[in-house]
Amino acid sequence: MVVSRTYGQLCPIARALDVVGERWTLLVVRELLLGPKRFKDLMARLPAMGTNRLSDRLKSLERDGVIAKRILPPPGEAHVYVLTDAGERLRPAVLCLATWGLERPVDERMDPRTARAELLALVRCGLAPPELTRGAHETYEFQIGEERFHVLVNDGDATPRSGSAPFAPDVTIVCDIPTLLMLDSGQITPARAKRERLARIEGPAAAVRRAFEIFSRKHVTDTLRVVPG
Amino acid sequence: MVVSRTYGQLCPIARALDVVGERWTLLVVRELLLGPKRFKDLMARLPAMGTNRLSDRLKSLERDGVIAKRILPPPGEAHVYVLTDAGERLRPAVLCLATWGLERPVDERMDPRTARAELLALVRCGLAPPELTRGAHETYEFQIGEERFHVLVNDGDATPRSGSAPFAPDVTIVCDIPTLLMLDSGQITPARAKRERLARIEGPAAAVRRAFEIFSRKHVTDTLRVVPG
DNA sequence: CCGGATCCGTAACGATACTG
DNA sequence: CAGTATCGTTACGGATCCGG
Numbered sequence: 001m002v003v004s005r006t007y008g009q010l011c012p013i014a015r016a017l018d019v020v021g022e023r024w025t026l027l028v029v030r031e032l033l034l035g036p037k038r039f040k041d042l043m044a045r046l047p048a049m050g051t052n053r054l055s056d057r058l059k060s061l062e063r064d065g066v067i068a069k070r071i072l073p074p075p076g077e078a079h080v081y082v083l084t085d086a087g088e089r090l091r092p093a094v095l096c097l098a099t100w101g102l103e104r105p106v107d108e109r110m111d112p113r114t115a116r117a118e119l120l121a122l123v124r125c126g127l128a129p130p131e132l133t134r135g136a137h138e139t140y141e142f143q144i145g146e147e148r149f150h151v152l153v154n155d156g157d158a159t160p161r162s163g164s165a166p167f168a169p170d171v172t173i174v175c176d177i178p179t180l181l182m183l184d185s186g187q188i189t190p191a192r193a194k195r196e197r198l199a200r201i202e203g204p205a206a207a208v209r210r211a212f213e214i215f216s217r218k219h220v221t222d223t224l225r226v227v228p229g
Numbered sequence: 230m231v232v233s234r235t236y237g238q239l240c241p242i243a244r245a246l247d248v249v250g251e252r253w254t255l256l257v258v259r260e261l262l263l264g265p266k267r268f269k270d271l272m273a274r275l276p277a278m279g280t281n282r283l284s285d286r287l288k289s290l291e292r293d294g295v296i297a298k299r300i301l302p303p304p305g306e307a308h309v310y311v312l313t314d315a316g317e318r319l320r321p322a323v324l325c326l327a328t329w330g331l332e333r334p335v336d337e338r339m340d341p342r343t344a345r346a347e348l349l350a351l352v353r354c355g356l357a358p359p360e361l362t363r364g365a366h367e368t369y370e371f372q373i374g375e376e377r378f379h380v381l382v383n384d385g386d387a388t389p390r391s392g393s394a395p396f397a398p399d400v401t402i403v404c405d406i407p408t409l410l411m412l413d414s415g416q417i418t419p420a421r422a423k424r425e426r427l428a429r430i431e432g433p434a435a436a437v438r439r440a441f442e443i444f445s446r447k448h449v450t451d452t453l454r455v456v457p458g
Numbered sequence: 459c460c461g462g463a464t465c466c467g468t469a470a471c472g473a474t475a476c477t478g
Numbered sequence: 479c480a481g482t483a484t485c486g487t488t489a490c491g492g493a494t495c496c497g498g
Contacts, residue, residue: 103315
């Protein structure tokens with residue numbers, strides 16, 4: 001049995017790190033912020049962890065009430081891991097760290113093949129101003145290389161989720177990662193990408209525009225503040 | 230030489246954790262968010278680290294541009310560690326984690342003797358709404374048990390710092406930790422604490438009121454959001 | 459005394475193989 | 479598919495030692 005090391009300090013920061021401060025733990029949370037996942041789904045996204053480490057982390061996160069293990073109703077009966085409410089409340093902290101990480105230089109130890117569009121979506125959706133999607137209720141599906149994810153927009157709130165949309169999406173965007181990054185950084189316009197057959201983009205113009213505004217790098221360069229809601 | 234383990238992922242969260250994800254690292258940053266510190270000051274606040282671990286962390290944080298080593302002008306010539314601008318930008322992330330940590334249950338492994346008033350101040354100042362101190366320019370000095378720290382208020386911004394104020398403060402508050410926690414939670418009013426000789430409180434009424442409003446638990450119970458500035 | 463560096467036993471990690 | 483078991487390697491924690 002593993003009794004994880006704690007700081008033993010009566011300080012909120014140390015208390016948080018006692019739960020999510022160990023290696024890999026926040027990356028597991030990161031994956032679950034994109035929706036429920038099975039063991040193999042997590043393993044596929046965090047292969048360097050090893051099955052034993054993932055197993056350890058899932059157990060202690062469950063013990064600490066950050067995640068829960070659910071069994072899907074038949075047919076299927078797969079078990080999936082889900083964030084609890086407490087786990088979902090880690091989203092601001094994860095996004096703050098991500099914002100800080102964005103300005104870090106990329107060094108040669110980072111493998112470009114680990115780049116994933118849904119992780120970009122996680123950050124962009126979290127940082128998009130609510131006004132952008134106020135009053136809108138729609139779904140965008142992205143097919144980026146082998147990846148499938150969708151974004152649920154619900155009146156000021158945009159949450160990304162792994163996998164295809166569970167129903168017909170309002171907008172569908174199909175391209176590869178380099179093209180998405182060019183669209184993201186504004187190096188190419190959606191119209192031009194479509195014209196040059198780099199991307200397939202379908203859906204009502206207004207919704208498509210909102211989808212690309214969420215994926216706009218400019219929101220990120222703004223200073224991040226922490227404010228009571 | 231220690232070449233710290235990295236995740237090697239091209240993801241902003243993993244990039245951030247590559248720098249501040251190792252054990253103790255964010256706690257060192259936490260201490261430096263309260264102002265520049267000498268090696269022994271850090272050691273006194275993080276004794277469980279051991280001098281070697283602290284030395285390792287300071288070196289890698291300096292290499293990564295999060296902290297810098299400064300030599301104070303004579304007399305003194307002490308060397309201190311300071312956060313760089315990049316390090317200072319970790320404040321929102323640290324405060325987000327603290328907010329999450331506040332709602333974690335306290336278990337028996339946490340030593341009550343590690344409780345420190347200046348850490349409470351770090352969280353409270355970070356979470357206080359700017360409107361509270363808009364237009365105010367003043368300094369509060371706290372003498373809590375053996376601890377000395379002060380809060381610099383500057384038009385909407387309140388930053389706590391370890392040690393006595395470098396000049397005569399506008400407000401002086403002297404008490405022990407239990408009393409401060411009671412004041413913090415609203416179990417006792419400043420007026421009553423003063424009357425019962427539990428605290429010595431000096432300064433203009435308006436400034437004293439502001440000082441205690443920053444130290445008000447209610448700001449923390451609000452939901453925390455991350456918004457572009 | 460301050461600011462470390464060195465040494466060493468233990469716990470966590472990473473890779474792989476194995477099992478219900 | 480969803481994990482355990484095993485094992486060599488790395489990081490951590492405590493103590494001691496050393497140069498300024």
